[in-house]
Amino acid sequence: MVQYTPPSPDDFFQSVQKYLSKNELKKVQAAFEVARREHGEQRRKSGELFFTHPLTVAYYLSEYNLDADTLCAALLHDIAEDTKVSLQELRDQFGTEVAMLVDGVTKLKDVSAGIAKGRQLTPAQLQDASLAKMFDFMTNDVRVVLIKLFDRLHNMRTIKAMSPASQRRKAIETLTVYTPIANRLGIWKVKNELEALSLEVIKPHSYQFIKSQRDKLLKKQHELSQTVSGQILECLLEANLNVLNIYNSPENIYTLYQDLTSKKYGSREIDSAIRMVVLLEDWVSCYQALGLIHQLWKPVPGTFDDYIANPRDNLYRSLHTTVIHTSGNLVKVRFRTKAMDIVSQIGVLAKWRYKDSQYWSKEIADRVNAFLENIQENIALEPQNPTVGVKGVVEDVFRKQIQVFTPKGEPVDLPVGATALDFAYTIHTGLGNQSSSATVNGVLYPLNKPLTHGDQVKVTKRIKQGPHRSWLDEDLGYLTTNYARTHARRWFRRLSEEEAISQGKALLEQELRMLGMPDFSHERIVSFFGLSSTAELYYQLGRADLLPTTVATRVLEDTWNENPGRDFGNMVYAPDGES
Template sequence: MAVKELKLGEILEELEGKYPDKRELIHQAYEYISEKHKEQLRKSGEPYVTHPLHVARILAELNMDATTVVAGLLHDVLEDTDATYEEVEKLFGKDVADIVEGVTKIGKIRFKNLKEAQAENFRKLILATAKDIRVVIVKLADRLHNMRTLHYLRRDKRVRIAEETLEVYAPIAHRLGIWEIKRNLEDLSFKYLYPKEYERVRSFVSQSLEDLEVYLKKFVIPKIKEEIAKAGIKAEITYRPKHLYSIWQKTIRKNISLEEVHDLLGVRIIVDTVQECYIVLGIIHSLFKPVPGKFKDYISLPKPNLYQSLHTTVVAPKGRMVELQIRTWEMHLRAEKGIAAHWAYKEGKVRAHDEEIFSWLRDLVENIQGSKNPVELLDNLKRELFSEEVFVFTPKGDLIVLPVGATPIDFAYHIHTEVGNHCAGAKVNGRIVPLNYRLQSGDQVEIITSPNKKPNLDWLKFVVTSKAKNRIKHYIKQQERESFIANGKRLFEKAREALNLSSEDFLAKLRTKVRFKDEEEVYIALGSGKLTINKVINLLSPKKKASAEKAKGENRSRVSMDGLEGVMYEVGGCCNPVPGDEIYGVVTKGKGIVLHEKNCSNLKYLIQHFPEKVFRVRMKPEGKFKTRIRVKARDRIGILSEIAKNIAERGSNIWESSTKTMGDGTAFMDFTIDVTNKKHLREVMRSIKSVEGVEACSRLYS
């Protein structure tokens, strides 16, 4: 896409000449923006109208329809002038107005930080694309012209815009297959973000190109032309240097020097038919030795944006490696213009046979819906936009394209959510493989399902597609919700009975104290521990609260102990002893006697340093006593609610709980519970150990 300086009148004449049927509409749009932007100037000092004209010209070079070109002319009027959507719709039609409004919405987004800005921009761009892809194509043209004039801005703004361009717009141009825009955006961003590296690569390429051109013209292209002509094939052979950013990225990716980059110039051979592509490939491989592993057939297996070509690298004379691309004219147009080459509008609708081109886009929109966190969204989209693909097959031979690193679980969710949710195993090429097996191109994949199989949290450690991640998370959340509701209903009845109220009265009273939408929300709050029975009783029955506090005070402040009747005491929070433990009292100033369990580290210290203050006591149980336990388990869906249920079924209440899950899937759950004595505590702990996945349950000392 050569950048040629033209006067405004020349650009307008060029646009009107390219779209003769819409000459009047284009001229009307130009007069409209000239009036609306008449008082505005660019940072360069030029009239503002130069910008929308250049944007429209870029769109025309992409062979976009006249509606898109007119929208390009008008793309800033809603944001920067007093123009309204209704006015634009009345003068230029609904399609134009909708595109301009879509571009305006993208441009108006403002964010707290760059990370969030990138993520949200991705979301806006992709979702806008889902409605009308022309919105994004106009935005890409807008960004390209802004990048071409970026030198007029302050350095900090240049860096910010270039960074956003490289992170947001260039990958979308890549995914849409608009190679020319991607190339320009990347090189311009490279220039402003890494000026020293840019100049080094530019200087090296400019010095190397002349020698490479001479080499290709002398040793490679004449031989190919001669043999192709003998085969009676009409072909155009050209060469073009790789763009600077891609050369620099290759040196980083492969950890090589610029001198080791052998494919600065790529040879392109364009023929009329697919059959001729393969004939030319055979001719080239007969002339030069192909480099193993460097042949890719994107004709049989197109990229998701429908890019097609044969790629091969050969060893030419003097041992130099040369990269060649072979394609038809139709493929060439698609490679240069990308998805823009496929859009032919009639009354605003895409042709039916072009529908398949955008299937990846609908999947992308669906896949990002579950990403709420900006960083997670950005990571998901980068994975979707940048990742290489593997090509695998269903047992029936249907082709499935997945990112590199995809597993049978990713494959299963790609087929259908229910297949993923009930995936029990997988066969690859007829052999059973683990679910974290990394699929390879050419694999035939068969998913084994079972109605009893459910998604596992461990799956999130190895799946790579955002669709699989979101479906697994959704299922787990749904299962937890159902578990919370079931547990909450049981606790609801327990609280209601304690207050001796009917369900209706209980809910009515609770509604005056706690905000909730419906009964189910109450169950979830109770089942998840956000709302405890004790809190409910305290809220709804102050008398019961007062009597409970009184009883608690009596129980906690005075107790009968052998040899010491009615002495003030306090239970040590470090070990929380219960009746039945081997308990020692420590005389403490201001607190009376503090009770410790024999294994308590604080007690051992006191015995060592103040033995005269320590003596053996025996508690006579009255009521319940709080103590703390720790559970070690393999984390899985619903395990927390099962443990809570078992605790409750043994007549114990949970006062506090916390859970921490480690990287290897091990969960540590700490509970503060009440028990009557040590025997009761053992029963509760034994019940907890019976839960599937629980590896250990022990007393917790601080």
């Protein structure tokens, strides 16, 4: 692992003096003094003074011209957690904004009785509550998560001081939470490094193999890359295009690892294509350059992607193509403007690094806000159960996204694998609950079939209809997003206790009749699930906390164990759409 030298106080102040006012510098200096005094002789596991950590995080942020309040919060971000200084004291000295940012990045050591419901939370629940808190704060101010990202970057760069078990736990959490955030905020420089550092911890042999193979390949292809770059430049200059830069952009190590493990290129062969980025004056020139390169070298069918007209959900914009060079090598070419290149590397950080410039547009801001709103919607699903919200964010918001369209052509982002029914719930809970059929691209389409990127989706609803309990059966695949499942389940949870018990009993009797076992003991089923009574069984079935299909599976398993030779040919299946 690379050795990282922490910045000195002089390095930090030289960095911030370039863009902060005198009053802002005084405020940052005061935060610096408080942090240095309060952390005192505290040591990190590496043996370094603990103060080097907040100083380094603040320095990283200063490289992108983050404002004075963010720098103060970075310097003070461990104060409330590791010293006797309170948030109120920070608020009194540095203002509400700094205190809010510090609070947002402070882990929960304890959780209020309102969340914990009077119970001691398990470490996993406490972790979820801390993440839910961070997600909640970041939706109000994205600077909270910027501090956390650079906090995690420094911790991962210095992770070797931790025990192997702690290293692995941190690396897995980084890949699960922090790299998806960096990705969706467009901060690829941080995302790529966090992925590589995490892989080095989790799969050290794979990391070393891929790094070695990539380094050898780059050395071997250096001369050819120079030739390709020169040929592209000559071709475009002849057409009077203003070429700002051409550079080689090797694939990052973690992506190569994912390709290898998916056997995309074979178990021991990394992608050998040369990857060139061509920067042009404007987006029109990008399309012109694409046509010229397709005339120069033969394009590989199916490799063209237009991320200028259809930007990725992580703010990335470029034209992609792959061509066959005269040497026989594949060359992957990306055409983009300088503004697109900057945003593709540092994403949301461009708002501060290039303040008041073309690099931060309303369109980009709207996409970031939509991402944050999506997180907020998931965190708000069940405030008393942070695990539900965190699961929704990790499984739905952070998952790879597709973009589909409403009948009016409005774009809707959904996680890969989402169905027409997931789409309906994303549009409106009422539409989801009353969905009866769907058409995709003008053709009738099953509600439980996954959508694909670019689909145009229309869902028809049936008035006075509620959701079907079968939609909550994961094996049937109707609902794949935590957001949709939670809203569908809420429909049943609004039933009174009497209604839930009545409906639950009827459902159980119907399920047993379909199994050809109407007399099967309800009390026995109670014992299968460790419940206290048949009333609790009926209640859980009525509220959809327990599904009839789950009961049926357990009944069949028990019956088969009792009578291995039994014939189940007299089972009767209810039509799809039981409610």
